[in-house]
Amino acid sequence: MALEAEAARITSQFEFGDDLVNKAVKEFQRQMTEGLEKDGASLSQIPTYVTAVPNGTEKGLYMAVDLGGTNFRVCSIQLNGDTTFNLTFSKVAIPRELMVAKTAQELFAFLAKQIELFLQTHHEDHFEQHVRRRMTMSSPEGFKDEHVFRLGFTFSFPVQQVGINKGTLIRWTKGFDIPDAVGKDVCALLQDEIDKLHLPVKVAALVNDTVGTLMARSYSSPGKTSTVLGAIFGTGTNGAYVEKLSNLKKPLEGEYDTSTGEMVINTEWGSFDNQLGVLPNTPWDIALDKASTNPGIQMYEKRVSGMFLGEILRLVLIDLLKNPSVSFFKDENSSSNDWKSTTNILASSSIYQQWGLDTAIMSVAAADNTPELATLRGELEKQLGIYSAGLDDAQAFKALAYAVGRRAARLSAVAIAAIVLQTGKLTDPANKDEPIDIGVDGSLVEHYPYFRDMIYEALAKIDGVGEEGANRIRIGIAKDGSGVGAALIALVAAGMEKNMSTADYLGELRSTARNLSTVPEDTEATTAD
Numbered sequence: 327m328a329l330e331a332e333a334a335r336i337t338s339q340f341e342f343g344d345d346l347v348n349k350a351v352k353e354f355q356r357q358m359t360e361g362l363e364k365d366g367a368s369l370s371q372i373p374t375y376v377t378a379v380p381n382g383t384e385k386g387l388y389m390a391v392d393l394g395g396t397n398f399r400v401c402s403i404q405l406n407g408d409t410t411f412n413l414t415f416s417k418v419a420i421p422r423e424l425m426v427a428k429t430a431q432e433l434f435a436f437l438a439k440q441i442e443l444f445l446q447t448h449h450e451d452h453f454e455q456h457v458r459r460r461m462t463m464s465s466p467e468g469f470k471d472e473h474v475f476r477l478g479f480t481f482s483f484p485v486q487q488v489g490i491n492k493g494t495l496i497r498w499t500k501g502f503d504i505p506d507a508v509g510k511d512v513c514a515l516l517q518d519e520i521d522k523l524h525l526p527v528k529v530a531a532l533v534n535d536t537v538g539t540l541m542a543r544s545y546s547s548p549g550k551t552s553t554v555l556g557a558i559f560g561t562g563t564n565g566a567y568v569e570k571l572s573n574l575k576k577p578l579e580g581e582y583d584t585s586t587g588e589m590v591i592n593t594e595w596g597s598f599d600n601q602l603g604v605l606p607n608t609p610w611d612i613a614l615d616k617a618s619t620n621p622g623i624q625m626y627e628k629r630v631s632g633m634f635l636g637e638i639l640r641l642v643l644i645d646l647l648k649n650p651s652v653s654f655f656k657d658e659n660s661s662s663n664d665w666k667s668t669t670n671i672l673a674s675s676s677i678y679q680q681w682g683l684d685t686a687i688m689s690v691a692a693a694d695n696t697p698e699l700a701t702l703r704g705e706l707e708k709q710l711g712i713y714s715a716g717l718d719d720a721q722a723f724k725a726l727a728y729a730v731g732r733r734a735a736r737l738s739a740v741a742i743a744a745i746v747l748q749t750g751k752l753t754d755p756a757n758k759d760e761p762i763d764i765g766v767d768g769s770l771v772e773h774y775p776y777f778r779d780m781i782y783e784a785l786a787k788i789d790g791v792g793e794e795g796a797n798r799i800r801i802g803i804a805k806d807g808s809g810v811g812a813a814l815i816a817l818v819a820a821g822m823e824k825n826m827s828t829a830d831y832l833g834e835l836r837s838t839a840r841n842l843s844t845v846p847e848d849t850e851a852t853t854a855d
C-alpha cells in the first residue's frame with residue numbers, strides 16, 4: 327500500500343481547511359478595499375465605466391469576438407426585432423506559438439483573419455457587398471457607416487480602459503507573452519488588422535469577459551433580481567462586480583454617468599495575494615510558478631484556473647513516477663495488474679511535457695465513480711499514452727486530481743464570499759429573502775463535476791455567510807455570456823454614437839436581452855467547432 331499512503335500524504339498537502347478559507351476571505355476583503363483606494367495594489371479593481379450609458383437600436387447585426395486564453399470565438403447576433411434573433415458562432419484554438427509571438431501584429435492579424443473567414447462563411451452576401459464598397463471608396467468616410475458591423479471585443483486580459491472602445495494592455499496572463507503589445511490600445515491593434523483586410527467591421531466596444539458575463543446574466547437572470555457578480559473559471563479566473571461609487575476612492579479619469587450610484591469593477595482577482603500571505607503554497611505550486619512565463623504574479627489564478635490545475639497535477643505525478651519507493655504506473659509483471667497486462671507509458675507521452683496534462687482529464691477522473699475506473703483508465707491511454715494502468719494507479723490519480731480540484735473550488739469560494747459580503751446584500755433589509763445572483767462562465771465551472779457544490783460547501787463555512795447565506799447565493803452559468811454580453815455592449819456603443827437617451831437605451835437593452843435569453847436551444851445557431 328505504499329502508493330496509497332504516498333498519495334494520501336500528498337493529498338493532505340492540498341487541504342485548505344475552513345479556518346484558512348476564513349482567513350483568506352478577510353485578506354481578500356482587505357485587498358479589495360486597497361484596490362479601490364489606490365493604483366498598484368494586488369487587486370487592480372479596474373473601473374469599467376459601465377454604469378448607464380446612452381445606447382441604441384435593437385435591430386441589426388452585431389458581432390462579438392472573444393479572446394479567452396485557449397480559444398478565439400467569433401460570433402454574430404442578428405436582432406430581428408422584438409421576438410427573434412439568430413446567433414452564429416465559430417471557435418478556433420489559438421496556436422501556442424502566437425501566444426508568445428514576436429510582435430502583437432502577428433496575433434492580431436490571425437484574429438482578423440478568423441473574422442474574415444467567419445464573414446465569408448456565415449455572412450457571404452453582406453461580406454461581398456461591403457468589401458466591394460470599401461475597396462472602391464477612396465476615403466473611410468466614403469462608405470455609409472450603417473453598413474458596418476459593430477463588434478464587441480471581449481479581451482480577457484488586464485486592460486486599463488479609457489473609453490468604450492479603447493484600452494491599453496497592462497500585462498499578459500495565462501501563458502501569453504508578447505512584450506510589444508503591453509501599453510498599446512488593443513482595439514486599435516485589432517482595428518488596424520481588420521482594415522488591412524478591408525473588412526466592414528468596426529471595433530465598437532472593448533469588453534472584459536467578466537463584465538460581459540455580468541451583463542448577460544444580469545439582464546437574463548430569473549426574476550427581478552439583478553446580478554452582483556460575473557465570474558470566469560476557464561483558462562484563467564477573474565470577476566467583475568457592481569460596486570457603490572462612494573466606495574471607489576481612487577481618482578477616475580474621463581466622464582461617467584453617476585445617476586445609478588454604481589459602477590462595475592473588474593477586480594483582476596487572478597493576482598489576489600501575489601505576496602502569498604494567505605494562499606497555500608505546496609512544492610508543486612512553487613515549481614509551476616518558477617517555470618511559468620510570469621513568476622510571482624497571478625498567484626491566485628495559478629491555484630484556481632483550468633490552465634494551471636492540470637499542470638499542478640502533472641508535476642505531482644512526475645514526482646510520484648520518480649519516487650523509487652512507490653510503484654506508480656509500473657508493475658513488476660502482469661500478475662500484479664488487475665488487467666493482467668503490464669503498464670506502459672509511451673516515451674512520447676505528454677505527461678513528460680510542460681502543460682501536457684489537460685485539466686479536462688481531471689473532470690473525467692471526478693466523474694468516474696465505477697469500481698473499475700474503466701473510463702478514466704481509457705482516457706489515460708487516449709490522452710496520456712499510459713497503457714494498462716492498474717486499478718491502484720487510477721485510484722491514486724483520481725485522489726490526487728480530486729485534491730487539486732477541491733482546493734481550487736474552495737479558493738474560488740473565497741473570492742465569491744468576499745464580494746458577496748462587500749455588497750452588503752446578505753444583511754440589507756431591502757434585499758431580505760431575495761437571492762444573491764452570480765453569473766459564471768468557463769469550462770472549469772461548467773464541466774468539472776461538483777465544482778459548484780464544493781464552492782457552496784465552503785461558502786456555508788464562511789463567517790458572515792453561513793448555511794443560510796449560502797442558500798441565498800444563486801450561482802448560475804451564463805452560457806456564452808461573454809459573447810452575448812459583448813454584443814449587448816456593442817449595441818450600447820452603437821446607441822451612444824447616435825446619442826439616444828439613457829431611458830431609451832436601457833429599455834431597449836432589456837427587451838433585447840430578454841429576447842436573447844428566450845431563444846430556444848435549436849435556434850439557427852451553427853457551430854463550426
Ligand code: ADP
Pocket residue numbers: 393394395396397559560561562631632633634636684685686687688689767768769770773774
Ligand atoms: P477560455 O478561457 O479561452 O474562454 P474555456 O472557458 O473553455 O476557454 O476554458 C478553457 C480551459 O478549461 C482550459 O484550461 C482547459 O484545460 C479547461 N477545460 C476544458 N474542458 C474542461 C473540463 N471538461 N473540465 C475541466 N477543465 C476543462
Ligand code: MG
Pocket residue numbers: 394535558560767768808
Ligand atoms: Mg472565456
